[in-house]
Amino acid sequence: RKEVEQDPGPFNVPEGATVAFNCTYSNSASQSFFWYRQDCRKEPKLLMSVYSSGNEDGRFTAQLNRASQYISLLIRDSKLSDSATYLCVVLGAGNTPLVFGKGTRLSVIA
């Protein structure tokens, strides 16, 4: 089983739609979780951290389910500018490096 797995997509959704991505991780000792956004031919940038209690930032909601070892990202009222690849990132315990998922591609269509 890969350390971090994501559905690669692409997810093609109309403007205004709600879309959700899931990401599963294999290391139960993982401590920190993040969603990064990567635009085409650009570097990844932090979208939001994922907290145990779940967190919201505007149209974006991130949730963590430790029992099932997955995190999710919900985007409400999708905008054209949300089109990007969303990377799930997991930090293990101790000095293990961050592990990146392959990313989920989202295309928001007018």
Added chain:
Amino acid sequence: SAVISQKPSRDICQRGTSLTIQCQVDSQVTMMFWYRQQPGQSLTLIATANQGSEATYESGFVIDKFPISRPNLTFSTLTVSNMSPEDSSIYLCSAILAGTSGANVLTFGAGSRLTVL
């Protein structure tokens, strides 16, 4: 917020040659990280560059192939040696910097896109 600059942004190289990528952070950082992102793949950590000591390489990456320098707390270089077409990739430099909210964020440079013919 702090900025990470990389150069070259892209290059096309002949097999067998070597290329050195430079990374400059505009604030002092203890560790700098070098990642590779091959087409359609996730980011893979190559090594952690520590100032004043040798870099720490991840499984599958060796110093002879990817020598790293870290002469001070704001600068690092990654060399891709004796290149082959399989080395064609985006190489990204990163560091943990204070984000806009004050929390520490793994922040990337814009990347160096390498094509080996």
